[in-house]
Amino acid sequence: MLVSRNKATNSLLRSEKKSLFRFLTLYVAMVIFMITLLSLFYYQSQEKLMLSDQRAMLTKYAYIQTRRLKVLHHFFDERTEYPRDPRFKSAIYDLEHMKIFSLLQDENVRFDDEEIYIINDHIHLVKMLDEFYLGTKYLIIEVEDSGEWRGEIWKNIVGFGFLAFILFILFGLYLAKLFLRPMRNSIVLLDRFIKDTTHELNTPLSAILANIEMMDTDVMVEKNKTKLARINIAAKTVSVLYKDLTYLTLDQEKENHDEEIEIKELIYNRAEYFAVLAQSKHIECNLDLEEAGITMDRRKLTRVIDNLISNAIKYNKRNGTVGIQLREGLLVIWDTGIGINEDKIPFMFDRYMRFNNSEGGFGVGLSIVKKILDEYHISIEVESTEGEGTRMVLRW
Incomplete structure (x- = not known):
């Protein structure tokens, strides 16, 4: 470890x-x-x-x-x-x-x-x-x-x-x-490609998510419910990626609007958002949350929590577990997933760095997380054992 x-x-x-x-x-x-x-x-x-x-x-x-x-x-x-x-x-x-x-x-x-x-x-x-x-x-x-x-x-x-x-x-x-x-040059080219394509994703993605929420599942047969759940999972996965790319190319230059945030309530909301994705892999979510607050931009804190939770689900094993522990000045997000080789841990916050080609994404999520945490002087420790899981510890 x-x-x-x-x-x-x-x-x-x-x-x-x-x-x-x-x-x-x-x-x-x-x-x-x-x-x-x-x-x-x-x-x-x-x-x-x-x-x-x-x-x-x-x-x-x-x-x-x-x-x-x-x-x-x-x-x-x-x-x-x-x-x-x-x-x-x-x-x-x-x-x-x-x-x-x-x-x-x-x-x-x-x-x-x-x-x-x-x-x-x-x-x-x-x-x-x-x-x-x-x-x-x-x-x-x-x-x-x-x-x-x-x-x-x-x-x-x-x-x-x-x-x-x-x-x-x-x-x-x-x-x-x-x-x-x-x-x-490759990085600049990829940045340009991301910036150009991000603008084209918003309208169709918003339409997909809105229509999924409006569908009446009570009148659907079980087969169609399963198909709709899959569409919902895919759309939310793309939505997280879209928000990362939007932040990377547009939002990070915006002025911060810091406020006192109740982290417990925000985590409940984000855990519910990712519930469908967790259920698709039969992943159990253990929440051990106490009241805790922090002063920062809600948009940026949401990006941090979304990326850490989605990674814990994405790189987890079927029938695995994702745990979230919240205390005053401490947030721990852990999983029982595939883990990462200790030689690669120092590079996991690099932009475009990916260690599992079977999962989607551009490799920008953790780079965004680290940049936001550094901006607010929040430390992050990574504990990971290959084949056993990963533990992210945030302190402020």
Whole structure:
């Protein structure tokens, strides 16, 4: 069982929003990954360019230090001080990578394929000597890395990366509009069709209902009574649909005429209106009503009650039950019908959303219900178990 408090749908249906959210999430993730990858390549290329520039200077320092080591090697008996230079630090290692002498600030020397590398804000050049002066095979030249090049790189990455991100997002929104346009066009076309056809339904429907009420059933044979009951059921079903479509296309823009409404009396009247429809499916109606009032437009409250009761009957099983419970600030309408899968509950208030193709309707009733309830700050909770029934709980 799942309880769902659904938000009102505005310009986009929830299904549209979900599709748009999924597309943009995947698109943004791909954009971020691509920008990150390009930034990494740019950083590495700039780092290699910087090291290439440093290599020439450090090679020059290595040449100077090698000449000093040569002099020290040949005059070791007279000179025992390791040559120093204010421009760089140096160290000497033997063939086995054992340290002979070091002035390095960072002793983490890497004897691998990299001749020059950055480590802990220092740049090392590893120079292999052809002659073993003082037993030296590896001469390490170290200079400090100021980090200025790194700051310039990050400034470029952040600046151009942000600009590229904005451009890609704008392009993504354009793609999303193209992606949703067929769905939106279909909805607009359906809205237009409903608006055009609604005007043509009123006169014949009113005539059918009026003539049904005027017929004298006492003089009819039982066979004709059954046929008339079927016509009455069909006409009232179409009447509810017509009122929904009229509200959707015309009435919702009208100014509200709020008044204090006795809900108990209104529910009795609407339950009696749908009695014929309930009897056709042998559905029992349990009413547990107490006095309760609410201030709102009677026309809109009627639309809410009609849709909830008609759905409870429409999606019920034969010989099922519809229950209505009314308390002050609480209205519960439940049924023992087919229920709904919990994954579909969040979408049941979307316009044109239908979950049972065997029943009629455009899928606008619950959308109207949710819009009216949101307008009057009335909460609705949906509890449904597939195959067992549905329970609508309204609180104000």
